[in-house]
Amino acid sequence: MGLAARYLEEKGFSTVVLTQTPDFNRLVGIPRSAAVEYPYGRILGAVGDQAGQRAVLLSALNVLQTAKKPGEVQHLAYTWPEDSKNADWQPPEMSPLIKHYLEEIKRARKEQKR
């Protein structure tokens, strides 16, 4: 998504990316990011939570207006109400990519534990 933002910005559009994982900014160089600690697939908020979705959206628009320099990330203060283990954001079936790289993923986990 960061690459799409860069592309659009080069074409003259002002962009803001709402993101759960602002760490990717190191690799991509995203013009403006609003980071929010919400589960994947519900970046604006919970189903039916109109007030919460509106608040996140207004915060993203605020970043568009207030960011001063390329690559700026503003961290939003919202807190997801559920424990991360209960967020149930993952697909019903393990993704083909994860299946494909499962051994590598397990190895990365082991190495991090050391």
Next chain:
Amino acid sequence: MKQDQKIVDGFRFLPPGLKAWIQTFIANGPVYGAIPWAPLKRPLNQTVFALLTSAGISLKSDPPFDMEREKKEPTWGDRSYRALPRNISEKDIDVRHLHINTRYIKEDINVMLPLARMAELENEGLIGRLAATAYSFYGFQWQNTEFLQEAIEPISRKMKQEAVEAVVLTPA
């Protein structure tokens, strides 16, 4: 504002193995060059907006994003895009994505593509206007930038045609 005090944990929702694996890419990958920059030309209440998501949303009347090929080729992701009229709701859409639970988007499209919320801000005069068309592509583009030419380039042309000035991007 208090918002400046929180630092988002970008890995809070990931299982430990996936977190460790992704962190290896971020730590070892090349760092970007110069960042393009096109600041807003007008205040929000005079600006024309469009929404763009990578959630794999399509109209029920259009072909869905292709998940079958990805199941056979795990590093391939559909590089096409879909135009979505601004007045649609969850009852009009299909959602295909093999890396998230798509259930919530099908229950309330605004959790990823906040069309109704933007329409409210437009009615209240907080934004200038929401363009007639929003867009989705499919966010799983593994080490591949061809989607920029195949999806984002035509999207950007359509946005220009609709006088869009600013874009809110929502990754799945």
